[in-house]
Amino acid sequence: MSRSEAVGERADRSLWRDGNFLTLWSGQALAQLGSQVAELAIPVLAVLLLGASELEVGFLNAAGVAAFLVVGLPAGAWIDRMRKRRVMIWADAVRAVALGVVPLLWWAGLLEMWHLYAVALVVGVATVFFDVSYQSLIPSLVRPGQIAEANGKLEATYQVANIGGPAVGGWLIGIVAAPFAILATVGTYVASFVALLLTRDHEEPRAADDRGPILQEIGEGLRWVFGNRLLRRIVTTTAVFNLSSTLSFTLLPIFLLRELGLSPAAMGVIFSLGAIGGLAGAVATPHIVRRIGEARAIPASGIAFSVVACLLPLAATFPAVAFPLLVAQSFVASFTVLLYNITQLTFRQRITPTRLLGRMNASIRFCVWGVMPIAALAAGVLGTWLGVVPTMWIGAVGQVVSALFVVIGPFWALRELPDAAA
Template sequence: MLLSVRSWLHHPLTHNSAFMHLWAGQTAAEVGFQVATLATSAIAITLLHATETQIGLLSGLQTLAFLLVGLPAGAWVDGWRKRRVMIAANLTRITALTSIPLAYILSSLTLVHLMVVAALLGLSTVFFDVAYQSYVPLIASRRYIGAANGRLEASYQVGLAGGPGLGGWLLGIVAPPLVYLLTASTYVASTWAIWRIRTPEPAPVRAGGTLVAQIREGLAFVRGQRLLYPLFSCIAAAAFASAGIRVLLPILVLRTLSMSATQLGLLLSAGAIGGFLGALTRPLWIGHLGIGRTLVITNIVGVLVLLAQPASIHAPAMAAWIIAVSGVTSSYFLTVYNVTQMSLRQEICPPHMLGRMNAIFRFAVWGVMPLGSFVAGLVASWAGVEATMYIFTATAIAAGIAMGFTPAARIRGASAADAS
């Protein structure tokens, strides 16, 4: 572990100013995102008394933009300066977030307002995520794409570790809507860090033809890649199920187990410990197993342990520990999986197609999330939270098993060039 830390400190990326600013900006944004996610659940459940179906709809709205504009966003971002897109997306998020505490102070906060803000945040996130994923290969050598994604995933885990814990603590001392002010401040810090990047960005290549033709070109590229297309289908199925699991966990903790929002924040934070370790130790997995087996094994194990969370209902005295330990373990394995599949995609894709390729995969992952969230809410209102969590976890496990039959699973080395 100490060797891994030293390799991070002395890695060429550490001396890459542009990447370090992007990394700092992404870390700040992730902390804010996690705080806002927890605050949104707390507002809907405890302040506005939303039903399970309404909570599912609210969660779905946060990712609906990936389904509606995910594909054209990729074509647009390919023709735009990525840094400018990220800054504009952050400014939009800051404006939307500050409207929540303002409405609360004026006693006019409603569930509809919360849903509108959730949708705007999702729309901004579409463009920010596609832009930053396409920006990484432009400022980091393709040789270091895996290492760069590992650090960005570590940022996500830092946000997951600190955000819910910080949000849970704040929810214990201030009204939930006021927590959004902290989230807005993290996006201000993110904007400042990205604005500070001084490395010239290559001029974007303007694709010819109509928007529809550009989208078709991107889809044709993914469809024609024997490594990517089968993986695309499995990732979409897993994302649908994972969205359902995520939307039900706060209900399980806050309602079924009668824990507080502070306890929920601490439980979510604990899971991120595993994620950070996963980002740090991923090279060891790749070195021992290769890309293919790492993808399949870490995905299946990471989802399998989540079966313990709904089962914790039957051991209420130990429920918090069961949820925390399963979260740590799951986050560790799924982080290794996520960094590996993202790096594989970026290694294969030519620079002029990065925006569309990333958007197509974001469409597959995030585009189905609103459907998964909404369906989970509907099923839970009929079958109960525990049974629904079992159903959606089993679906995610099946998607991981199917991944084992894809060509990507047969990559034995540490590069796509090692595919058999």
């Protein structure tokens, strides 16, 4: 049997019977669970154990996502020259080692905020390479018609991790303290590392004569993204949304732990209950897309996740019902963001040539994640100057504005998004 026949035979099977995909999926499920534990443990450590100020929390968040702004574009060009699974393996190793330093420094009594900045920066760089490779690897694991199903399964797993991760993180913080809860994340990155070693793909490395200067290849990726009128609108909405939501998210630990007086465990419960909406969104996306159309699902979800953002700062006005308001906001936001993300991610993976996948994803990540360190720093400054709640209102209004780029446009008239041939 030839290699192409073997790939075709594997493609005919359900993903539930595809052991190769299931190996990758299981490793990512554990890594995503661990990532959620760290996302809760690190800000709790900074706010409650190291007494971080609004500005310091802003620096910490900015350090975690600065890599998308600094190395996001060249990373895409480099990744298009490399085997993406190998990039992910090395990225997992780097993240595990970097995070493992935190509990060691705490145990030795040496941990300071600048250590957290450094760890966040290293983990952020590794995450850039991992995420761009991750989004570009799927087409080499499954057939084109299974890309949406694979994305749906991976996103559903991510939401399950969002449900269990914060709750597990809150429990671990209560039992062993935040620094040592991070060790759980280290273990899950090691598990992902092993799963990737066991996964096989059919990616064909780019020929040496298909490579140009780095700047030329970066420009090719950017032109591909912004030369498509639909991708251009999607990227603009996502960038403005991420800019605005980061203003709110950066100060969220201070808002919940100090302004509302909630415990880390309650904070974890809010995230977990809200993430059930993400899981429901991942499951419901295929049904919604069939009913209203792939193209219309994008502006419809944009309206919902932008408007519901106003419930977050509104919780400070009604502290008696703050908990259910926060849960409702997180639930609806997670549901609709998943509908939006699965739909637009499948679209852009489907229409992009294989040789451009890394640069396409890196170009989009540069635009939509590159704004986040800027927003995190702005959140620290605005939180110090105006206060936490006013800053979160600014973020909420910005999220409402973000939806306009897909709401006012061609999506309503299309129903279905074009495919690669179009």
